[in-house]
Amino acid sequence: MVETGSISIFLAFIISIYVLVASIYGVKTKKWDFVRSAENGAIAVLFLLIIATIALLHSLINLDFSLKYVALNTSTDLAMIYRFTSLWAGQAGSLLLWSLVLSIYTAIVVLQSRNKDRQLMPYVLATLATVSIFFVGIIAFVESPFEKLPFIPLEGRGLNPILQNAYMAIHPLTLYFGYVGVTVPFAFGMGALLSGKLGDEWIRYSRKWALFAWTFLSIGLLLGARWAYLELGWGGYWAWDPVENAAFMPWLAATAFIHSVMIQEKKGMLKKWNMSLIIITFFLSIFGTFITRSGIISSVHSFAQSDIGPLFLGFIAFILLFSFGMFLYRMNDLETENSFDSILSRESAFIFNNLLFLGAAFAVFLGTIFPILSEAITGNKILVGPPYFNRVNVPIALVLIFLMGVGPLISWRKASFKNLVKNFLYPILLAILTVIALLAFGMKDVVALISFSLCAFVTGTVFTEFFRGTRVRVKRGENFLLAFMRLVSRNKRRYGGYIVHIGIVLIVIGVTASSVFVTEKQATLARGESMELRNYNLRFDGLKQYTTDAKNATIANLTLFEGGKQIDTIAPEKNIYKYEGNREINQETEVALRSTYKDDLYIILSSFNEDGSATIRVMINPLVNWIWAGGLVLVLGAIVTMWPSRSKSRQEAFIRYTVRDDDNPIKAS
Amino acid sequence: MDIIIILIITAAAAIYIVLPFFIQKKDLANETLVNSYTNQEDPITEKLKILDNKKETLVSAIRDIEFDYGLGKLSKEDFEELDNKYKLEAASVLKEMDEIQKQDDRQTSGDEIESEILSYRKTGVSDDVLMEEEITAFRSANQNNKSEIKCQKCGAEKSTADLFCSKCGAKLN
Numbered sequence: 001m002v003e004t005g006s007i008s009i010f011l012a013f014i015i016s017i018y019v020l021v022a023s024i025y026g027v028k029t030k031k032w033d034f035v036r037s038a039e040n041g042a043i044a045v046l047f048l049l050i051i052a053t054i055a056l057l058h059s060l061i062n063l064d065f066s067l068k069y070v071a072l073n074t075s076t077d078l079a080m081i082y083r084f085t086s087l088w089a090g091q092a093g094s095l096l097l098w099s100l101v102l103s104i105y106t107a108i109v110v111l112q113s114r115n116k117d118r119q120l121m122p123y124v125l126a127t128l129a130t131v132s133i134f135f136v137g138i139i140a141f142v143e144s145p146f147e148k149l150p151f152i153p154l155e156g157r158g159l160n161p162i163l164q165n166a167y168m169a170i171h172p173l174t175l176y177f178g179y180v181g182v183t184v185p186f187a188f189g190m191g192a193l194l195s196g197k198l199g200d201e202w203i204r205y206s207r208k209w210a211l212f213a214w215t216f217l218s219i220g221l222l223l224g225a226r227w228a229y230l231e232l233g234w235g236g237y238w239a240w241d242p243v244e245n246a247a248f249m250p251w252l253a254a255t256a257f258i259h260s261v262m263i264q265e266k267k268g269m270l271k272k273w274n275m276s277l278i279i280i281t282f283f284l285s286i287f288g289t290f291i292t293r294s295g296i297i298s299s300v301h302s303f304a305q306s307d308i309g310p311l312f313l314g315f316i317a318f319i320l321l322f323s324f325g326m327f328l329y330r331m332n333d334l335e336t337e338n339s340f341d342s343i344l345s346r347e348s349a350f351i352f353n354n355l356l357f358l359g360a361a362f363a364v365f366l367g368t369i370f371p372i373l374s375e376a377i378t379g380n381k382i383l384v385g386p387p388y389f390n391r392v393n394v395p396i397a398l399v400l401i402f403l404m405g406v407g408p409l410i411s412w413r414k415a416s417f418k419n420l421v422k423n424f425l426y427p428i429l430l431a432i433l434t435v436i437a438l439l440a441f442g443m444k445d446v447v448a449l450i451s452f453s454l455c456a457f458v459t460g461t462v463f464t465e466f467f468r469g470t471r472v473r474v475k476r477g478e479n480f481l482l483a484f485m486r487l488v489s490r491n492k493r494r495y496g497g498y499i500v501h502i503g504i505v506l507i508v509i510g511v512t513a514s515s516v517f518v519t520e521k522q523a524t525l526a527r528g529e530s531m532e533l534r535n536y537n538l539r540f541d542g543l544k545q546y547t548t549d550a551k552n553a554t555i556a557n558l559t560l561f562e563g564g565k566q567i568d569t570i571a572p573e574k575n576i577y578k579y580e581g582n583r584e585i586n587q588e589t590e591v592a593l594r595s596t597y598k599d600d601l602y603i604i605l606s607s608f609n610e611d612g613s614a615t616i617r618v619m620i621n622p623l624v625n626w627i628w629a630g631g632l633v634l635v636l637g638a639i640v641t642m643w644p645s646r647s648k649s650r651q652e653a654f655i656r657y658t659v660r661d662d663d664n665p666i667k668a669s
Numbered sequence: 670m671d672i673i674i675i676l677i678i679t680a681a682a683a684i685y686i687v688l689p690f691f692i693q694k695k696d697l698a699n700e701t702l703v704n705s706y707t708n709q710e711d712p713i714t715e716k717l718k719i720l721d722n723k724k725e726t727l728v729s730a731i732r733d734i735e736f737d738y739g740l741g742k743l744s745k746e747d748f749e750e751l752d753n754k755y756k757l758e759a760a761s762v763l764k765e766m767d768e769i770q771k772q773d774d775r776q777t778s779g780d781e782i783e784s785e786i787l788s789y790r791k792t793g794v795s796d797d798v799l800m801e802e803e804i805t806a807f808r809s810a811n812q813n814n815k816s817e818i819k820c821q822k823c824g825a826e827k828s829t830a831d832l833f834c835s836k837c838g839a840k841l842n
Contacts, residue, residue, distance in 0.1 A: 001671065002671075003671040003672075003675065004674050004675055004678070007678075007679075007841040008675075008678065011678070011679060011682060015682065015686065018686070031688045033690050034689075036689035037686050037687065037688070037689045037690060040685050040686050040688060040689060041686050044681075044685055044686060045686070047682070048678070048682065051678065074814050113699055198724075199719065199722065200722055201722075265726070265729075266726065266729065266730060267726075268726065350809045409742065410742070418744060419742050419743060419744055420742070422741070423741065423742060467741070468740045468741065469740060472739045472740065491736070521801075593734070
């Protein structure tokens with residue numbers, strides 16, 4: 001199987017080159033059989049990579065330690081599910097995964113557009129093939145998953161215990177669906193530049209891909225945050241770690257992109273802007289992969305140093321030079337078709353939104369590469385930490401939340417000022433009431449007050465939108481529930497987007513509360529002693545130890561009291577893994593978590609002593625579960641926006657053939 | 670064992686990739702297939718596509734402002750101003766598309782529209798708002814054609830939609 005896998009990768013590389021050459025040759029000479037052949041080649045690459053993946057999985061599941069990758073990432077005590085997920089645990093395997101996902105997307109693009117747009121599609125395919133050549137090339141020649149060891153070790157290095165967690169198991173997968181997903185709109189953009197078809201087509205075809213990629217980037221980020229919260233044991237979920245930033249930057253750019261393409265679709269404007277934006281988004285996606293994979297920035301989860309760093313840099317340089325080169329070449333043809341109708345319009349709000357998102361992406365980018373630059377230039381590595389990132393991003397985020405509320409209130413093209421003021425009224429009242437209520441409760445933190453009131457503002461506008469829209473339909477005779485459902489299903493993009501915004505609001509509320517109002521305490525307790533935090537009381541009842549095949553575990557048994565009443569027992573753990581191998585961490589804390597919608601009680605056994613006493617650290621994280629709940633709402637909203645709608649070709653039929661006598665124009669209420 | 674699998678895989682991939690070069694020769698006899706694959710090059714279809722995209726953009730624009738007006742985001746004056754602007758544009762795009770298709774003898778577009786209507790009839794009621802917009806757009810298109818035909822008998826100006834002259838009763842061409 002190993003040989004099959006290895007050769008399959010090599011074949012995939014050769015065929016990817018063929019796909020690039022044949023598609024370009026075919027479209028330029030108008031010999032369409034070459035293009036068709038290239039398309040078949042892309043599908044062949046998919047099958048070859050599937051075979052290679054199956055071969056690797058086979059070796060992983062059967063613990064074939066003769067393979068370097070298996071020896072590095074599995075061990076005999078590794079549970080079956082983690083043998084499966086170790087497919088993407090290490091360098092070579094995750095690059096194979098990148099290539100596989102890319103080939104899946106390429107095949108889907110090919111099949112979706114088999115008979116469409118022969119001028120554009122071959123160039124799209126050529127771009128996808130180029131990216132494929134790079135990634136498959138690396139696993140074929142530089143970092144092969146099927147590399148053999150000169151001997152067969154008796155035991156593998158195993159998977160880091162902190163990665164043996166459900167969230168970490170699927171987090172890379174979802175992120176890759178997102179990263180690779182960004183490649184498709186980029187390929188369509190490049191296709192437009194190369195073919196000269198600089199109208200809307202590339203945006204229309206790739207819109208859903210952009211949304212899809214964005215959704216998975218969001219899921220990946222939230223899963224990573226949840227994992228960090230559960231496993232790293234410091235009570236937080238985001239540290240502006242380079243690897244975290246690596247995923248955050250393309251997310252910021254992608255968010256800007258999915259908004260600004262709406263303007264191009266509606267007004268034929270911002271063509272140059274959208275083209276540059278997708279190039280930047282793709283660049284950040286590859287750059288993110290590069291940071292995570294090359295070990296160039298040391299971070300909590302940098303797991304590999306390797307030779308692929310320079311190769312990635314080379315590829316990134318090539319992409320930037322080629323794409324922006326083509327962009328400059330076509331610049332004059334990216335003419336705008338229209339002008340702004342008014343500054344007070346949704347278009348303006350969207351452009352402002354874009355500038356803010358890009359500003360944030362740039363700030364994060366700067367902060368992320370600063371340590372490398374400073375080390376390269378001055379020899380001293382100057383670390384950039386959370387204070388910088390927070391200071392820059394929090395104000396930007398607050399303005400963006402404000403825009404989220406304003407956007408729905410302003411209409412496209414031109415908003416009537418009087419109407420705008422009228423529409424602002426209730427949401428602003430809600431925001432003011434919120435501030436008053438919070439002040440009355442004793443909240444003094446300015447940022448938190450602003451954040452919560454803006455969230456109330458956005459909630460107000462979104463609910464108003466839903467309510468008013470439903471009411472318009474009710475007045476036409478539908479009952480409320482039917483009106484609501486029809487409203488959403490007939491305007492999926494708009495209302496799905498609003499649902500996503502609500503998800504974001506929930507996340508922001510959770511982040512604000514758990515950042516600003518977290519409380520913490522640490523104490524060393526002898527058996528029977530208690531510690532108090534807010535209205536919670538923890539009594540230490542003693543240590544207990546047990547052993548499994550993999551680890552020696554120590555538990556601290558605690559009893560939880562709230563307001564004097566016993567409500568729960570809690571048992572944080574500290575584990576020492578027996579088999580050390582080369583793992584960076586052989587000790588691991590298992591956080592004891594008591595989650596409610598109000599807050600999380602986050603308890604860690606920091607250390608324990610021979611006399612039976614233990615050092616316990618307790619944190620209360622208010623509203624932190626709103627973050628995860630908000631994530632679910634976000635995904636739901638995204639699904640609504642992407643849900644297919646009825647075909648528009650019927651419009652044509654109606655315009656020509658439908659004749660109705662009634663003189664009844666649309667009544668607006 | 671591995672070698673046999675590898676050979677099979679390689680052969681299958683190679684065959685699949687060169688297949689289009691051989692099948693294509695059969696298709697040369699089948700004009701429609703070749704045409705449908707390459708018809709994107711046809712300048713008339715290209716032009717129609719561009720106009721169609723423009724029309725779609727305009728219809729969606731009309732839809733947006735009507736929706737926003739219904740939700741009270743636009744004042745009556747602003748709404749009417751934008752509404753007229755877009756409807757006139759849509760009407761002229763439709764007129765252009767009509768003229769191009771008159772020049773083009775092809776049956777296919779007519780067949781396509783026929784099948785669209787059939788499929789519509791099968792699925793039932795469509796979006797009311799959409800329908801009304803289309804009709805209004807269609808009527809706007811008609812309004813611009815108002816002075817297209819003169820009655821041959823009495824010289825009165827009649828719309829192309831009329832079958833008989835309302836002044837003298839003569840049949841119009």
